[in-house]
Amino acid sequence: MTEVLQAILAAIPSASVELVRNPGPSGQHSLLVGRDHALAVAEFLRDTLGFDFCSNVTGVDWLPHKVKQTVLRKEGADAKEVRETVEREVPGFLEAVYHLYSIAKKSGPLTLRVRTGDRAGDVSVPSLTPVWKSAEFQEREAYDLFGIRFTGHPDLRRILMWDGFADHPMRKDYVAPDDCEYEPTPHGAVLARVNARTEAA
Amino acid sequence: MLDEELRADLQKRGIFVASFEGLYNWGRKNSLWPLQFGLACCAIEMIATAAARFDMARFGAEVFRPSPRQADLMIIAGTVTKKMAPLVVRLYNQMAEPKYVIAMGACAISGGPFKEGYNVLKGIDRFIPVDVAIPGCPPRPEALLEGLIKLQKKIGGQRLFGANRARHADAGDPADYPVPVCGAHDLVPPLNPAVFQPRPVRRAEA
Numbered sequence: 001m002t003e004v005l006q007a008i009l010a011a012i013p014s015a016s017v018e019l020v021r022n023p024g025p026s027g028q029h030s031l032l033v034g035r036d037h038a039l040a041v042a043e044f045l046r047d048t049l050g051f052d053f054c055s056n057v058t059g060v061d062w063l064p065h066k067v068k069q070t071v072l073r074k075e076g077a078d079a080k081e082v083r084e085t086v087e088r089e090v091p092g093f094l095e096a097v098y099h100l101y102s103i104a105k106k107s108g109p110l111t112l113r114v115r116t117g118d119r120a121g122d123v124s125v126p127s128l129t130p131v132w133k134s135a136e137f138q139e140r141e142a143y144d145l146f147g148i149r150f151t152g153h154p155d156l157r158r159i160l161m162w163d164g165f166a167d168h169p170m171r172k173d174y175v176a177p178d179d180c181e182y183e184p185t186p187h188g189a190v191l192a193r194v195n196a197r198t199e200a201a
Numbered sequence: 202m203l204d205e206e207l208r209a210d211l212q213k214r215g216i217f218v219a220s221f222e223g224l225y226n227w228g229r230k231n232s233l234w235p236l237q238f239g240l241a242c243c244a245i246e247m248i249a250t251a252a253a254r255f256d257m258a259r260f261g262a263e264v265f266r267p268s269p270r271q272a273d274l275m276i277i278a279g280t281v282t283k284k285m286a287p288l289v290v291r292l293y294n295q296m297a298e299p300k301y302v303i304a305m306g307a308c309a310i311s312g313g314p315f316k317e318g319y320n321v322l323k324g325i326d327r328f329i330p331v332d333v334a335i336p337g338c339p340p341r342p343e344a345l346l347e348g349l350i351k352l353q354k355k356i357g358g359q360r361l362f363g364a365n366r367a368r369h370a371d372a373g374d375p376a377d378y379p380v381p382v383c384g385a386h387d388l389v390p391p392l393n394p395a396v397f398q399p400r401p402v403r404r405a406e407a
Contacts, residue, residue: 161320162284166385169319176319177387190317 001029004049004110011044012037020113030097030111035125038114039152042131045100051110054132056099057139059146061119061171064092092119094148098128098135116148119171127153145170222361229273229299230356233349236272236292237265241279243306243339250342260349269295274352276345277331280308280315281322283388287380293329294377299369301356303348304331307338314338327392329378330368 001019008017008031016034033041045051067088075082094116101108114125127150129136139150140159147168150156158165167174178193203218211218219227239247251257251265266272269292281289293302304325307313312323325331332355335348359367368374378396381388392399 160284162383164383164385174319176317177391179323179387179391 001031001110005031007049008041008044011048012040015041017041028111030113032113032115035114038126038128039131042112042128045110046131050102050104051100051108053101053103053108054098054128054135055101055109057135057142058097059142059148059170060095060097061146062090062093062095063172065090093117094119094123094146096125096139096142096148096150123147124149124151126151129153144168147171225361226357226359230353231261233262233274233301233352234264234266234272235262235274235276236269236296237267238292239278240281240285241308243278243309246339246342247276247278247305247345250345255342255346257346257349260346260353262349269293270297272296273299274301274303276303276305277309277325278305280313281325282320283322284320284383286322286325286328286388287383289325290328290378290380294380298376299367301332301352302329303352304334305345305348306340307336310334310336322388327397328381330396
């Protein structure tokens, strides 16, 4: 992964690419690519590094959240190092995730992440369909369910929900229509809804 | 009505006596033409039911019609998504009376495992009347045959005249059921109150 990162930075020095480490035992690290150079990076990955197959495109909805970070800080006259936990607010954003393989080199997956500016207005990322044709339907799916707008996509329409649908159901703040009023053994939130409805009627 | 004992006695002597209603129902119950369409994995079981091993032809229901105009049985075989629901209701409206509906599988009955999902209709009985519901996920071909036999029994017992006549014999019965529209957030309307009233369910207080 670091070799890929270095190759990208050597070829496209202006690109903002960083390695996102996965601390889990699987160690599936990924590359976070800035929106401005995503298309150039994708073309480089395909043409020079041989990632000729994009198997999966999906989305992630990141709500605004807090990140705790432990930093070392020098304090006092003797410059003693002090550990300090800093809490940082991260604004919400949407993320498109691409899984790339190289059939020619029998390698992969390489995980590529591209992030939008926020979750409401600035939700566009460049489409990678011009680079990998197989991304077309899956980018449409990510647009349909997450509301990520892929600029440069040849045919960006909803693919699963109907055209007049207004919401993006896979977003974390999506509220499904309340049509679950009958259930043989209601429990939890459904039971509360059923009882509220019965009392209102 | 003819006495059953007398009828059996006459039959032994070579005289067959039947009511018009009985003959009519006998004819149509043994020649049900299902509409040829499947929605999900239940359709695979439906296809198996129609094929050689289970052979739905034994019960006279093998003529799957690709047009609703020629079909009189609709087998809802699988998950009905909200996107598909208006089309299913429209196909039902296009079928000629008398027509019957079998809801096959958990999804067609209630939404099944997708009941709390955002895109699945929680049972086709919200929009059209269902005659036989077959539970299962998916039901085996034997279960579909059992459902078909249940439907045949129901058809055989239907009255054509009188106060408790069949739905299709009632001139006041609606020929068309309202087709829902895919709205901005959900189907509009989400259910047809004329055919479906949600039953209030309360669990005993613990």
